[in-house]
Amino acid sequence: MRDGCTPWPPEFAERYRAAGYWTGETFGAFLRDRARRFADRTAVVGGDRRWTYAELDARADRLATGLHRLGIGPGDPVVVQLPNVPEVFEVVFALFRLGALPVYALPAHRSAEIGHLRATTEARALVVSAARGPFDHVQMARKVADEAGEGRVPHVIGVGAADPGSLAEAGALPLESLRAEDADPAALCEADPSDVAFFQLSGGTTGLPKLIPRTHDDYLYSVRASAGICGLTPGTVFLGALPIVHNFPMSSPGFLGVMHAGGSTVLAPDPSPATCLELIERERVTLAAAVPPVAMLWLDAVDGGAQAHRDLSSLQVLQVGGAKFTPEAAKRVSGTLGCRLQQVFGMAEGLVNYTRDEDDEATVIGTQGRPISPDDELRVVGPDGAEVPPGEPGELLTRGPYTIRGYYRAPEHNAGAFTPDGFYRTGDVVRVAPTGHITVEGRVKDQINRGGEKIAPDEVEDHILAHPAVHDAAVVAMPDPYLGERACAYVIPRRGAEDELNRPALLRFLRGRGLAAYKIPDRVEVVPEFPATGVGKVSKRDLRAAIADAIAADRH
Numbered sequence: 001m002r003d004g005c006t007p008w009p010p011e012f013a014e015r016y017r018a019a020g021y022w023t024g025e026t027f028g029a030f031l032r033d034r035a036r037r038f039a040d041r042t043a044v045v046g047g048d049r050r051w052t053y054a055e056l057d058a059r060a061d062r063l064a065t066g067l068h069r070l071g072i073g074p075g076d077p078v079v080v081q082l083p084n085v086p087e088v089f090e091v092v093f094a095l096f097r098l099g100a101l102p103v104y105a106l107p108a109h110r111s112a113e114i115g116h117l118r119a120t121t122e123a124r125a126l127v128v129s130a131a132r133g134p135f136d137h138v139q140m141a142r143k144v145a146d147e148a149g150e151g152r153v154p155h156v157i158g159v160g161a162a163d164p165g166s167l168a169e170a171g172a173l174p175l176e177s178l179r180a181e182d183a184d185p186a187a188l189c190e191a192d193p194s195d196v197a198f199f200q201l202s203g204g205t206t207g208l209p210k211l212i213p214r215t216h217d218d219y220l221y222s223v224r225a226s227a228g229i230c231g232l233t234p235g236t237v238f239l240g241a242l243p244i245v246h247n248f249p250m251s252s253p254g255f256l257g258v259m260h261a262g263g264s265t266v267l268a269p270d271p272s273p274a275t276c277l278e279l280i281e282r283e284r285v286t287l288a289a290a291v292p293p294v295a296m297l298w299l300d301a302v303d304g305g306a307q308a309h310r311d312l313s314s315l316q317v318l319q320v321g322g323a324k325f326t327p328e329a330a331k332r333v334s335g336t337l338g339c340r341l342q343q344v345f346g347m348a349e350g351l352v353n354y355t356r357d358e359d360d361e362a363t364v365i366g367t368q369g370r371p372i373s374p375d376d377e378l379r380v381v382g383p384d385g386a387e388v389p390p391g392e393p394g395e396l397l398t399r400g401p402y403t404i405r406g407y408y409r410a411p412e413h414n415a416g417a418f419t420p421d422g423f424y425r426t427g428d429v430v431r432v433a434p435t436g437h438i439t440v441e442g443r444v445k446d447q448i449n450r451g452g453e454k455i456a457p458d459e460v461e462d463h464i465l466a467h468p469a470v471h472d473a474a475v476v477a478m479p480d481p482y483l484g485e486r487a488c489a490y491v492i493p494r495r496g497a498e499d500e501l502n503r504p505a506l507l508r509f510l511r512g513r514g515l516a517a518y519k520i521p522d523r524v525e526v527v528p529e530f531p532a533t534g535v536g537k538v539s540k541r542d543l544r545a546a547i548a549d550a551i552a553a554d555r556h
Contacts, residue, residue, distance in 0.1 A: 477544060502526070
């Protein structure tokens with residue numbers, strides 16, 4: 001395995017191969033096989049462009065040839081920061097064909113994150129959007145590249161420029177110029193399936209993201225297993241509404257699971273209800289994936305909102321993951337959208353859980369599913385590291401055939417993030433039922449300690465969401481000189497219900513639901529929207545900072 005990565009111990013690797021989890025397939029071969037089996041089927045739809053599997057396969061080969069002539073080869077990292085456009089597929093599979101390593105960045109990342117990725121991986125190229133927009137990614141990438149130092153300056157490649165010729169002035173190469181007329185077989189390389197295929201980024205709440213090395217073997221096992229659990233077929237039409245290289249829309253089952261089955265992926269340029277619900281209607285989407293804030297916007301848009309007229313009858317399953325979907329919100333899915341809900345709980349470091357078709361309604365609404373693999377090992381531990389009694393909440397630790405054993409080039413961080421025997425400390429507080437289903441209670445760092453009384457924000461949020469005037473809620477800790485922490489509830493009202501929401505009314509409502517007195521929020525902030533992370537999750541870190549600043553200002 002690549003230097004700086006932590007391999008699975010040999011006895012575990014042998015066990016996973018013997019069990020049939022690791023099959024020796026690579027991502028380059030993955031697309032080649034699907035192009036043979038599903039040549040004329042549509043692989044990806046983006047705007048007015050539709051590429052078949054055969055066309056995508058040929059594009060990957062031609063671009064791989066051009067990138068090879070640029071000097072990119074086996075083992076070379078390349079930062080890929082693109083919006084939801086078909087070229088994402090073309091670029092990453094071209095890199096796989098070379099044995100090069102995509103480093104997946106989100107569109108919301110800026111020079112601090114991109115510079116960190118370039119420096120950590122010593123990336124040979126930065127592939128960014130050159131389309132017109134509110135932010136100039138090409139200029140940012142050029143700045144990051146120039147800071148690399150003499151002899152180590154990576155190429156900057158722009159995608160989607162209205163005028164490709166203008167990129168030369170910005171010191172970038174248009175992607176169009178790199179597509180060779182014919183593929184050169186000598187440029188293509190078959191990678192080692194046990195080695196790193198690409199790098200994902202941690203979703204950590206502090207500091208710069210850590211790099212997650214994923215191998216061909218481990219990740220493709222997750223893809224195949226996910227496609228099977230989710231019942232994907234060549235008739236599956238998947239809506240990619242979230243940033244498509246994020247772990248959830250990429251592999252849970254995501255576009256890779258859909259490709260495994262021979263289905264189609266429809267790329268949405270943004271996750272708004274107007275955009276996505278129109279695409280579901282037009283493209284006859286059968287499967288969509290959303291984070292909770294996005295799902296709730298869709299629900300409100302259909303439930304008496306501006307998109308109530310949409311024909312969503314093709315939609316069979318809405319997956320919700322990335323953060324806990326509270327039961328009050330989960331109950332609305334089938335009645336409003338007319339489809340099944342599938343909860344997904346996973347992490348880019350590995351472990352993925354799904355509710356299943358055979359689960360009863362209470363399980364689908366109230367849990368975040370159970371693990372993919374019989375060899376996913378779970379521990380639930382208390383602050384002292386000892387396992388808690390069955391059914392009690394604690395921090396989730398896990399290891400298995402697709403969960404990493406360490407972040408890339410991060411030995412000090414790994415010492416705290418992994419146990420000596422290889423379990424990853426997820427930072428998630430969960431309960432595990434006898435059936436193996438997991439209920440997420442929150443994050444270790446999100447838990448509020450109010451004078452020794454522990455408050456799980458998710459529980460309070462679920463009660464707040466039951467209020468008919470509430471669209472969304474987020475409960476966070478705020479500093480207090482006497483109790484250490486108190487609870488602050490940020491609340492977004494439903495459209496037209498702004499006048500119904502105030503602190504006294506909300507607190508009366510919560511008391512009426514029998515919520516313990518110490519769990520009643522000490523402060524309520526009614527806001528029009530929440531700050532979001534790069535993939536659309538609520539940024540509780542920003543909310544905690546905002547309320548701390550507000551309290552400090554009040555004191556002055």
